[in-house]
Amino acid sequence: MADAKTQEQALLELRNRIDGIDERIGQLISERARCAQEVAEVKNASAEGRALYYRPEREAQVLRKVMERNEGPLSNEELARLFREIMSACLALEQPVKVAYLGPEGTFTQQAALKHFGQSAVSLPFSAIDEVFREVEAGAVNYGVVPVENSTEGVVSHTLDNFMSSNLKICGEVELRVHHNLLVSDVTNVNSISRIYSHGQSLAQCRKWLDSHYPKAERVAVSSNAEAARRLKGEWNAAAIAPAKAAEIYGLNILAEKIEDQPDNSTRFLIIGTQVVPASGHDKTSILVAMRNQPGALHNLLEPFHRHEIDLTRVETRPSRTGVWTYVFFVDFNGHMDDPVIRATLDEVSSRVADLKVLGSYPKAVL
Amino acid sequence: MADAKTQEQALLELRNRIDGIDERIGQLISERARCAQEVAEVKNASAEGRALYYRPEREAQVLRKVMERNEGPLSNEELARLFREIMSACLALEQPVKVAYLGPEGTFTQQAALKHFGQSAVSLPFSAIDEVFREVEAGAVNYGVVPVENSTEGVVSHTLDNFMSSNLKICGEVELRVHHNLLVSDVTNVNSISRIYSHGQSLAQCRKWLDSHYPKAERVAVSSNAEAARRLKGEWNAAAIAPAKAAEIYGLNILAEKIEDQPDNSTRFLIIGTQVVPASGHDKTSILVAMRNQPGALHNLLEPFHRHEIDLTRVETRPSRTGVWTYVFFVDFNGHMDDPVIRATLDEVSSRVADLKVLGSYPKAVL
Incomplete structure (x- = not known):
């Protein structure tokens, strides 16, 4: 009983401490919101206009500072998520x-x-990528979010194609980690897997992977991926396709990650808008280059980047839709248009190609 | 130029202030997380067990305090949402x-x-209400979330029926506000609406309402509710079924709210678990009562509540599945089982019925 009392006392003290902390957090969040209102007032008094309340580069900087200062125990990802929501709420107050x-x-x-704009943003779904582009162009919304890269199919070409005919800018990028996993209850039975459970849709999304890795295993469609994971309890020769959190709940082992081969598993997204985003300190630039198909063309295009030691992160080739040029390249590299080296490099590239369009410089995805 | 400079200076100062605030918020959230870890350590040292890290009554109290202290400019709803996420992150750190x-x-x-458990909880979907019950009973998860009431169909009877054969408790409730709206660009044209746009599914979900209010209007299925709202711009005699946020984006007027007649629009949910939740100060209790069908039975059942001035919030009648009793009543009322008046009332009720089962006392939904 003495121990129970001590424990109760200890809990009471901790809860009082938490209450005190919560009071201060609440005050500070309110103070932050008032500052955000003042920022809006200052901006309203100028020609900078309404659309610029949200500053992608500023948000990226805030999140990076939050993570740099973080000494735990929360992970950077968790803390950044909380600050995104705080910023989202403060921003929504004005507009x-x-x-x-x-x-x-x-x-x-x-x-x-x-993830990017927080729960306080007003977001609406559209059923096609070009509809999203159109809404942003028409000014009905401030930003659009479209998939651009996916773990199994590579680039989402429809998004890139839209940039050929649009004047919209890339204002940011978002990365998501969403994957299918193969779970087993006991990793020592890997070679004897004779049955694989999952929701029918997930089985279909991993068909090619299953064909090559477990061609002989029976595939059993069940009502949900959770149900699939649950079934493993009693069956030592079975596996399940399910999210990693199912492994956590049912105490299962992840035998293979990222086994999906379907185009729906998009993992990188672009924020599109009309805004030219200033440098945040860790930025990326995307350009679209049109050039004739001639020997050494791509090498000729990329050489200045190499010479100026600019880090290319992605090159995609697309047939031109206009027919005027033979090829269109989408090139992503590290750095911001404000950087004189980048600007000089692009001037050089520009002289070598039929057309060059800067799609935008924007902060690299923050977690 | 002088003005631009002053403005820039003002913004810089505000941003520095925000940075300072963010630094303190970050420190406090970390401190809160460390306190939560200490709470876990104290609890681990005792017999209280692992399942009780999450305390519904404590969370409700924290949120109510947050809202009481809130002096703006953020709404109570926004601030509570931020604190739910902070608590969710702190809790996830331990378990x-x-x-x-x-x-x-x-x-x-x-x-x-x-909404209830925050983004840091590990949640898994199941395809039937009784599967959710089964998972919680088996101990694979700590809690289940099931719909119990919906704006158009009333009670979700399958959830109530599950309580007849289960020993699970109700640990909390959640309310959501999700509705279909009829939007128009100009409220003065209400009587001349000849066309209603929406996604096919939404048109179906509001079929009865449309039949009775706009029987003659043509219903046009478009690719999304957002597309429906967008179309109104050029058409003065049209309306759209869409979420309220579409009205905000397209500058439309909400002519009618909550026009859905489909069972999917659940608005109240129960948290089910094995935990007996102590009083939070603003609580509700749900009981299940079995009784024979005889004249005045329901009056006889409810009379003690009336006499003790206990506020009934809901009474549902269901046929008993066992066949032993003719009727089963689900009764919700304000108050907690720890309250001697409630206990005395239930003792009285108990003597008048064939069987009485307390499904749980739990904090009222916090926003």
Whole structure:
């Protein structure tokens, strides 16, 4: 009983401490919101206009500082998530950010929009990528969120194609980690897997992977991935395709990660808008280059980047839709247009190609 | 130029202030997380067990205090949402709360689970209400989230029926506000609406309402509710079924709210678990009563509540599945089992009925 009393006392003291902390957190969040209101007032008094309440480079800087200062125990990812929500709430007070995304609701693109803009943004699903572009161009929303890269299919070409005919800028990028996993109850039975449970849709999304890795295993469609994971309890020769959190709940082992081969598993998204985003300190630039198909053309295009030691992060080739040029290249590299070296490099590249369009410089995805 | 400079200076100062505030918020959140770790350590040293890291009554108290102290400019709802996420992150540090919900992903029940437990909880969708019950009973998850009441169909009887054969307790409730709206560009043209746009599914979900209010209007299915709202711009005699945020984005007027007649629009959810939740100060109790069908039975059952001035919030009648009794009543009322008046009342009720089962006392939904 004495121990119980001590424990109760200890808990009471801790809870009082937490209450005190919460009071201060609440005060500070309110103070932050008032500062955000003042920022809006200052901006309203100028020609800078309404659309610029949300500053991607500023948000990226805030999040990076939050993570640099973080000494735990929360992970950088968790702390950044909390600050995104705090910023989202403060921003919505003046004028909620309006966002169009490739729907329907419940898709990864919606998750990306929520992750980037927070729950306080006003977001609406659209059923095609060009509809999202159109909404942003028409000014009905401030930003659009579209998938651009996916773990199994590579680039989402429809998004890139839209940039050929649009004047929209890339204002940011978002990365999501969403994957299918193969779970087993006991890793020592890996070679005897004769049955694989999952929701029918997940089985279909991993068909090619299953064909090559477990061609002989029976595939059993069950009502949900959770149900699949649950079934493993009693069956030592079975596996399940399910999210990693199912492994946590049922105490299972992840035998293989990222086994999906379906195009729906988008993992990188672009924020599109009309805004030219200043440098945040860790930025990326995307350009679109049109050039004739001639020997050494791509080498000729990329050489200045190499010479100036600019780090290319991605090169995509697309057939031109206009027919005027033979090829269109999408090139991503580290750095911001404000950097004189980048500017000089692009001037050089520009002289070698039929056309060069800067799609935008924007902060690298913050976690 | 002088003005621009002053403005820039003002913004710089405000941003420095915000940086300072963010630094303190970050420190306090970390401190709160360390306190939560200490709470876990104290609890681990005792017999209280692992399942009780999450305390519904404590969370409700914290949120109510947060709202009481709130002096703006953020709304209580926004501030409570931020604190839910902070608590969720702190809790997940020790042991993430594991939650089963009625899926699939993207449904209102998932939204309810996320709203209540925050993004840091580990949640899994199940395809039937009794599967959710089973998971919680088996101990695979700490809590389940199931719909119990919906704006158009009343009670979700399958959830109530599950309580007849289960020993699970109700540990909390969640309310969501998700509705269909009829939007128009100009409220003066209400009587001349000849066309109503929406996604096919939404048109179906509001069919009865449309039949009775706009029987003659043509219903046009378009690719999304957002597309429907967008179309109104050029058409003065049209309306759209869309979420309220579409009105905000397109500058439309909400002519009618909550026009859905489909069972999927659940608005109240129960948190089920094995935990007996202590009083939070603003609580509700749910009981299940079995009784024979005889004249005045229901009056006889409810009379003690009336006499003791206990506020009934809901009474539902269900046929008994066992056949032993003719009727089963689900009764919700304000107050907690720890209250001697409530206890005395239930003793009285108990003597008048064939069987009485307390499903749980739990904090009223916090926003």
